[in-house]
Amino acid sequence: MRHFILYLAFAIAATLFIYFSFNPRIQRDIIYATAGSYFLWSLYHHYQVGDLHLSIIIEYLVFIVLALVVLSATFLFS
Amino acid sequence: MKQLWKLFFIPHEKNNHRAKILQPSFIGLFVALYLLNQSLIRSFTIIKPGVLGYSSEITIQKVFDQTNQMRQKNGLSALHYDSVLSRSATNKASDMFKYDYWAHNSPQGKTPWDFFKAEGYQYSIAGENLAKDFYDTDSMMKAWMNSPTHRENILNPKYQEIGIGVVNGILNGVKTTLVVQHFGAPLNGQVANDLPTGYLPPPSANAKVLSDVVNTAPVKTISPLQISQTVGAIMFIVIIGTLIIDAYYTFKNKTYRLAGSSAGHVGFLLLILFIVLASRQGVIF
Numbered sequence A: 001m002r003h004f005i006l007y008l009a010f011a012i013a014a015t016l017f018i019y020f021s022f023n024p025r026i027q028r029d030i031i032y033a034t035a036g037s038y039f040l041w042s043l044y045h046h047y048q049v050g051d052l053h054l055s056i057i058i059e060y061l062v063f064i065v066l067a068l069v070v071l072s073a074t075f076l077f078s
Numbered sequence B: 001m002k003q004l005w006k007l008f009f010i011p012h013e014k015n016n017h018r019a020k021i022l023q024p025s026f027i028g029l030f031v032a033l034y035l036l037n038q039s040l041i042r043s044f045t046i047i048k049p050g051v052l053g054y055s056s057e058i059t060i061q062k063v064f065d066q067t068n069q070m071r072q073k074n075g076l077s078a079l080h081y082d083s084v085l086s087r088s089a090t091n092k093a094s095d096m097f098k099y100d101y102w103a104h105n106s107p108q109g110k111t112p113w114d115f116f117k118a119e120g121y122q123y124s125i126a127g128e129n130l131a132k133d134f135y136d137t138d139s140m141m142k143a144w145m146n147s148p149t150h151r152e153n154i155l156n157p158k159y160q161e162i163g164i165g166v167v168n169g170i171l172n173g174v175k176t177t178l179v180v181q182h183f184g185a186p187l188n189g190q191v192a193n194d195l196p197t198g199y200l201p202p203p204s205a206n207a208k209v210l211s212d213v214v215n216t217a218p219v220k221t222i223s224p225l226q227i228s229q230t231v232g233a234i235m236f237i238v239i240i241g242t243l244i245i246d247a248y249y250t251f252k253n254k255t256y257r258l259a260g261s262s263a264g265h266v267g268f269l270l271l272i273l274f275i276v277l278a279s280r281q282g283v284i285f
Helices: A002-019 A024-049 A054-077 B002-009 B024-047 B060-073 B083-098 B112-118 B137-146 B148-154 B224-253 B262-278
Strands: B123-132 B161-171 B174-186
Touching: A002 A024, A002 B262, A024 A054, A024 B262, A054 B024, A054 B224, A054 B262, B002 B224, B024 B224, B060 B137, B060 B148, B060 B161, B060 B174, B083 B112, B083 B161, B083 B174, B112 B123, B112 B174, B123 B137, B123 B148, B137 B148, B148 B174, B224 B262
Parallel strands: none
Antiparallel strands: B123 B174, B161 B174
């Protein structure tokens, strides 16, 4: 169920991203909101599972940083 | 080699039951490599300006035709081509290349209206649309029509005339094509009926062939966006593939370990991959 909600949120983010294709500022906000939501979801998910540890938090942060770095560069040149 | 493959992609006891590629230190390495790649692209555009760039097949004729098609689709009258406005639009594009900026107002404080005035165009109402880095007219027009403010300019019933500038040059070290639309309604109410130099009979009832400023044939160039997209996509595909392999082995061997959700990471990275691939070249302002 938790993963279903997450995938639903990603699908909504993708739809909004296409819908606001004319406005890079809103697109950027969608990306930041999605990344932030993903991080919050990870905290909730691992808290529920019972394995919320610093190493897991770092793992999620590193994945989010990678995504944001790649997207910033893509936006810089698009 | 097989051992190395196993270490990087297959979770087992030697990599603490987590593929090496998915460990935070390795993901950090991906971030560093990507940043290095971006720095190299940026440095290259400074050292060798004009080598990387966006090719374009946009012409004034196509922009003019499609603008009027959009207006007529919406029940509006076609705009008349005006050579004075065309000069102001071309001057605006040239000014952006000369002073290396991308905005309605120049760093020297020039507004779009200064370009109209410099050519002696007296207007009761005027507007400006800008676009850069687009390959074709269709996608550029689509971007303008999707943006409420640009659409408003194209479909403004008060405008009677249009001038278009399509100029190739180097902006921020990157070869590109700038497109400027200048709209206006003359103050004296007399609408121009200019025929640009090289005018040819219209191919259709509403189209004029405009050839006073013609964009040259597209030159094959590698765009910085293409490089960034390719490198980013390869990285994400490798990581997503490894996450799937990792999830498979973890499920098969029923391994318990302290790690993030592979399904969550796959979903998140698929979304990012989609965004990277969906990003199209071309910016409007």
